[in-house]
Amino acid sequence: MLFSQLGYYSLILGLIFSIILIPVVHKDLKIVNHSINLNIINIVFLQLFSVLLSFVSLVLSFVNSDFSNETVYNNSHTTKPLFYKISGTWGNHEGSLLLCLLVLILFIYIFLLTSKKEPKKYRIFTLLFQQIIIIGFFLFLLITSNPFNYLFPIPTEGLGLNPILQDPALAIHPPILYLGYIGSSIVFSSSLAAITQNYVDNKWAKNLKNWVITSWIFLTIGIMLGSIWAYYELGWGGFWFWDPVENISLMPWLCLTALIHSIIVLEKRSLLASWTLILSISSFTLSMCGTFLVRSGILNSVHTFASDPKRGIFILIFLFILILSSLFIFFILYKPKKEEQKNFLFSKETSILLNNWFMMYFLSVVLIGTVYPIFLEVIAHEKISVGPPFYNKLLIPLLVPFLIIMTVGPNTKWIKNNFKLINVKLILLFLISILLSYIILHKIELRGLFTTVLIGSALYLFFITVKDFFIKNQINLSQKISHFGFSLLVLSIILNGIFSTEFITNIKIGEKYDFKYGSIYFEKINSFKKQNYLSVVGTFRIQDDNNSEIYLKPELRIFNQPAIITSEADIKTSFYSDKFLVMNLVKGSDFYNIRYQTKPFMMWIWLSALLLATGGLVNFFYKKKK
């Protein structure tokens, strides 16, 4: 009760600080000096503090299971473990928006503190554009999704958090993902500010790069955690399903990845300024688009919270106001500086530009695949869903040239490349990669020119990046780590796809089933009473070809609040391969439906995603050393 009211009023206070800022900022803009009025920074700090207070109040309401709060009532339950009571705060629509708002304000505060060397007006305008987004979120929260709605009479018990969300990976997945999404809001606001102040130059790029990389790191880790959760919890037996919501997180990621590359060109060579601006504006717009598509309930997926058309219309209008106003600012106010036209065909700039084109291609494939069903339904009243074959067909062929450019690009020079650098060694390495890929495929009796070339070029990138680590002059350590991570990612995804095996069958207790690579024996079943669910664990003995035995214990969880059965896969993870077993009840019989999969290199997929992010992190430490 008390905390709900505290939270609600401090939320309103936060909005009031936004309004107070306007006259203060207006006054400060007229004064010509180098530093921002300290009051502005203090007001932002107070705003941050009041929203933090509001967020903490919501967390405490969840911890105390205060069911007079509607959000708590809808998403919590007294028997839930404390950890999931806390993570339940952002496991729902209202709470997660409050968290977003908190991150928005936190980031602009950090921006104001770290940008002291930059022009005053640019900083103030960044603050203004960011405040427009912040006010939008405030209004959205207070009008359509207040987290502090009061319930009377007070219910004695809550409805419970969706069991599939009760997972450690998922407890930290949303906050990290939001840090990534919202991080791009700073990139968005400061790009618009830079346009108005005519500050789009290499100095701007150098400072903004840190924000781009920061949000890229969070987004990478956030997506990876989501993928790990889907693999372990949903029991679908894969790491990526081209689910609309996964795509929505991938789009800003692709955009930010392109931006990281183009902003480097702007920093080093003062080229591609307009292109960089377009990318910075679109990455936040795409994030907001994602919020809209998920929260309005237009798309159906595991992430859709209770949908309410009113909310959808609010986000839609807000989103298009952002898009239209940034379009106006870009087209009317932006005066591009003259760029020196000295581009050679073979230079680092060209290869980065090519990288950007590929990224845009990947992005548009994902975008079309995601929104096409919505357009089709409105225009032609047909319901379709776009599945993995669409993406595989359009994305995989383009991977080959992409990978090859990625190997050649980083080793070329700025401005003009000397052809002597492309030497026999590199060509030899390429031939070795192709040969190796042919041998691998030959061994498993899978042939095909395209697959050979694909694995060959992935191996080529792998070898080249490994080779580059041994060059003494480590200029671009973070780029090397990330590219190495990417080559490992592509390799492990392809090999995982080729070498995975699967079988599905119905089996009774005590039965044995022989399959292609061994046999499986269903030994027994036990059930345990847990804090908020009943756990049913099956014991399976699996023997494979080499007579090695393993035991797998998949589990069914029968939750009481809300009444849902989830199946927890049992996964034996090893360095090279995962063994994955999941079971399900067959209604009205004593059979259990089981699915057994061997998935090689799963671990490597997570590891390489981590390496990608590490590459970004190294960028910050390495600079300090210099």
Next chain:
Amino acid sequence: MKKKTFLIFIIIFVLFCFFVFFKSLNKSNIYVPNTTSGKQLSSFSAKTLFNNEKINSDLLFSENKIYLLNIWASWCVPCRAEHDMLMQLSNNPSIEIIGLNYKDDFINAKKFINKLGNPYSRILTDKDGTISIALGAYGVPETLIIDKNKIILKKYIGPLNNQSLKEIMFLLK
């Protein structure tokens, strides 16, 4: 000049996107998972409407035929609309239509049948709605197409229309 045309072009495109999203927001996006089709019908027993004898579903769906199980009620307006289609289908000897009278009053149900005709070879009653829930029904009317192995071939939520009639005829071939 070129810049301006480009801007106008983009704005038109953006507004078009806005329109599409706005339209799809107002659309009902209640997603009906088609999980029941292909599954076996769970068995149940019910009393018949006219002579109150108890019947088990296992005996009911035992012949080598296609069965149509229609959940209906006299108070349900869309049921009236689809009743003609059922009458039409009842002339086809290769399909047997069974009615499940959902939460209805006996006298009203009888009036309904007398007035509009009886397409059903048998009518079962589901006075408290529990059988329909067990069958996974969302409401009335709802139609299940079942084969002799009691596998649900198709499920129609809401009244039948020409399209669904065509699909059913295709199944009978």
